[in-house]
Amino acid sequence: MSSYRLSTYVLRVLSYLLLFFLLILIIVPIWILIVNSTRSTTEIQQGISLIPSSHLIENYRLLLSKGLNLPRGFGNSIFLAVASTAVTVYFSLLTAYGLVVYDFPGRKLFSNFIIVLVMIPMQLSIVGFYRFMSMLGLTDNYAALILPLIANAGAVFFGKQYLESMLIQDLIDAARIDGASELGIFHMIIMPLAVPGAATMGIFAFVTSWNNFFNAFIIITSIEKYTLPMLVQTLRGDVYRTEYGAIYLGLAATIVPIIIIYAIFSRYIVSGIAMGAVKE
Amino acid sequence: MNFAKLKKASTGYFFLAPFIIGFLVFGLYPVVNTLTLSFTDATLMSGKSHFIGLGNFQRLFADEVFMRAVRNTWLLWILNFLPQIGVALLLSVMFTNVRLKIKAVGVWRALFFLPNLLMPAAVAALFNALFAYYGPVNQLLVRAGFLSEAMRFLESVGVTRGLVIFIQWWTWFGQTIIIVMAGMTSIPIQLYEAAMVDGANGWQMFRRITLPLLRPILIYVFVTSLVGGMQMFDIPFLLTDGRGSPQSSIQTNNILMYMKFASSKGHIGAASSVGVLIFIMTSLCALGIFYFLRDRDNVEKKPAKKLTSVKNMEKAA
Numbered sequence A: 001m002s003s004y005r006l007s008t009y010v011l012r013v014l015s016y017l018l019l020f021f022l023l024i025l026i027i028v029p030i031w032i033l034i035v036n037s038t039r040s041t042t043e044i045q046q047g048i049s050l051i052p053s054s055h056l057i058e059n060y061r062l063l064l065s066k067g068l069n070l071p072r073g074f075g076n077s078i079f080l081a082v083a084s085t086a087v088t089v090y091f092s093l094l095t096a097y098g099l100v101v102y103d104f105p106g107r108k109l110f111s112n113f114i115i116v117l118v119m120i121p122m123q124l125s126i127v128g129f130y131r132f133m134s135m136l137g138l139t140d141n142y143a144a145l146i147l148p149l150i151a152n153a154g155a156v157f158f159g160k161q162y163l164e165s166m167l168i169q170d171l172i173d174a175a176r177i178d179g180a181s182e183l184g185i186f187h188m189i190i191m192p193l194a195v196p197g198a199a200t201m202g203i204f205a206f207v208t209s210w211n212n213f214f215n216a217f218i219i220i221t222s223i224e225k226y227t228l229p230m231l232v233q234t235l236r237g238d239v240y241r242t243e244y245g246a247i248y249l250g251l252a253a254t255i256v257p258i259i260i261i262y263a264i265f266s267r268y269i270v271s272g273i274a275m276g277a278v279k280e
Numbered sequence B: 001m002n003f004a005k006l007k008k009a010s011t012g013y014f015f016l017a018p019f020i021i022g023f024l025v026f027g028l029y030p031v032v033n034t035l036t037l038s039f040t041d042a043t044l045m046s047g048k049s050h051f052i053g054l055g056n057f058q059r060l061f062a063d064e065v066f067m068r069a070v071r072n073t074w075l076l077w078i079l080n081f082l083p084q085i086g087v088a089l090l091l092s093v094m095f096t097n098v099r100l101k102i103k104a105v106g107v108w109r110a111l112f113f114l115p116n117l118l119m120p121a122a123v124a125a126l127f128n129a130l131f132a133y134y135g136p137v138n139q140l141l142v143r144a145g146f147l148s149e150a151m152r153f154l155e156s157v158g159v160t161r162g163l164v165i166f167i168q169w170w171t172w173f174g175q176t177i178i179i180v181m182a183g184m185t186s187i188p189i190q191l192y193e194a195a196m197v198d199g200a201n202g203w204q205m206f207r208r209i210t211l212p213l214l215r216p217i218l219i220y221v222f223v224t225s226l227v228g229g230m231q232m233f234d235i236p237f238l239l240t241d242g243r244g245s246p247q248s249s250i251q252t253n254n255i256l257m258y259m260k261f262a263s264s265k266g267h268i269g270a271a272s273s274v275g276v277l278i279f280i281m282t283s284l285c286a287l288g289i290f291y292f293l294r295d296r297d298n299v300e301k302k303p304a305k306k307l308t309s310v311k312n313m314e315k316a317a
Helices: A002-036 A041-046 A056-065 A070-101 A107-119 A126-136 A143-151 A153-165 A169-177 A182-193 A195-211 A214-219 A228-235 A244-274 B002-037 B055-062 B064-096 B105-117 B120-130 B136-143 B157-185 B189-197 B202-213 B215-229 B234-239 B253-261 B268-292 B305-316
Strands: none
Touching (some): A041 A244, A056 A070, A070 A153, A070 A182, A107 B215, A126 A143, A126 A214, A126 B253, A126 B268, A143 B002, A153 A195, A169 A182, A182 A195, A228 B120, A244 B120, A244 B157, B002 B268, B064 B215, B120 B234, B157 B234, B202 B215, B234 B253
C-alpha cells in the first residue's frame, strides 16, 4: 500500500513540474513583452530583465514621434470591435431564436447547413469578396468588415445551443396571451434573459474583431483607418529598427487590453469553448 | 389550424431572413465570384478578363512555388497539431484523474488558454523581436555561454519553421485541452468503475474506454485544426518579411495567395485558383478523416449532451 502511495506522490510531483514548465512557456514571452515596454532601448540592449523599469512614457513619446498614431489605431480597433460585437450578437441571437422557437419546413436542414458554413474557409471567398466590395465602393470602409457578420454561422450555432438550454416556451406563450408581437417578445423578453449567453458570444466577437488581421489588411488601405494589428505590421518597418522600447510598447498596447478582459471574463470564455461551439 | 401553422412557419422565416440575405450577399456571392474568377486571367489592373478554363489550375500544379507552399503548410500544421493533441490528451487525463487530484484545475486551464486570445499579429512580431540578432534570446545565450556569438535565428530555415510551429502550438494547445476535457468528463464514470472491478490498469482504461468514447471530440479537434491550419497566415506572414523567408520556408498557401493578389498587377484570377484548390484539398482531407475515424461498430454510443454538436457535424458532412 505504501508503494502505491509513494508512486502517487511521485506522479503528482511530476505532474506539477510539467504544469509549471508549461506555465513558464506561456508567461515568459508575455512578461518580457510587458517589462520591455517600460525599459529604454539602452536597458533592453544591456540584457534581459524581469523587473519593469520607468521609461514607459518616454517609449510612448518615441513611438508617436515616429509617426505611428497609436491612439487613433486604438480608437479604430475599439470602434470596429464594438460594432462587430453588436451586429454579431443581435443578428445571431435573432437567427438562433427563429431556429429554436419556430417549427417550419427546412428547419433541420438549415441547422445542419449552418454547421457546414462554419467549416468553409475564408480562402474560398476573400478574393471574390474583395472584388464585390470594390464594385460596391466599400473597399477601405469598415462596413465591409462589419456587414458580413449579419450571417455569422459560428455565433448562430452557439446561440442556438444556448437558447435550447433555456426553457423559454412557457414565457413566450404567456407573452402571446398578453398580446405581445413576435418580434416584441424577442426584444423585450428573450434578449434580457439571454444576457449571459450574449456576453460569452460578445466577448468572442470582440476578440475576433480586435485580432483580425487578414481581412482588414485586404480591405482597409488608408492609414487613418488602420486598426491595431495593421499598425503592428508597420512596427516592423525600418523606422523602428533601433527603437526596441517603442516596438515592445506598441505590441503591449494591443495585448494588454485583451489580458484585462480575459482576467475579468475568463469564466465565460472557458465555458464558451467547452460548449464546443466557437469557431476559430 | 392550418392557417395558424402557416403563420408560425412564416414568422420563423422572418427571423431567419437577415441571416439568409446576409449569407447570400456576403457569403455565397463572394464564393461564386471567387470560383468564377479562378477560371479567368483577371487582374485588378485591367477591366477585361478572359475565360481560360483550367489554365490557372494547370499552371499551379506545374508550379514548384505552389507545391512548396502546400508542403510548407502541411509541415507547419502537422508538426504543431501532433504535440498539441498529445499535450491536450496528457493534461486532460491529469486534470480528470482522481488519483492525482490536481488542484485549481480551472485556473491552470484558464492560464493555458490565454495565448489563444492574444493577437497573432502581435505575437508574431513579438517573437520576431525576441529572436532578432540583437534580441534578448541572443543576449541570453551568448552571456550564458551557449553561443560564442549572436546567431541570425530568423535566417535559419530550421529555427524559423520551429518558431512558427512553436507559436501555433503555444496558441492552440490550451483550447484543445478545454475541448478534450469537456469530452472526457462526459464519459460515464460507471464505465471506469466497472473496468476497475475487472482489474484494468490506467493505460488499459485510457486505451479501451477514454480514447474510443472520445472519438467524436477528437474528430472535431482534428478537422477544425486542419481547416484552421490550412489557412495559416498571420504568424508566418509577420514573423519574417511577409514572403515566407528564409528561402520561402514558411511561405504558406495563404501567403502565396496574398502575394498573387497583392502583386503589382493584382492577379486575382490566379489568387482565386489557389483559394479554390486549397479548399478542395482541405475538404477531401476532412471527409477522409470523417470516413476513416467513423464509428465502425455501434456498441459504444451516447456521448453526453455537450457532444451533440459534433455528432451533428458528422451527419452534416
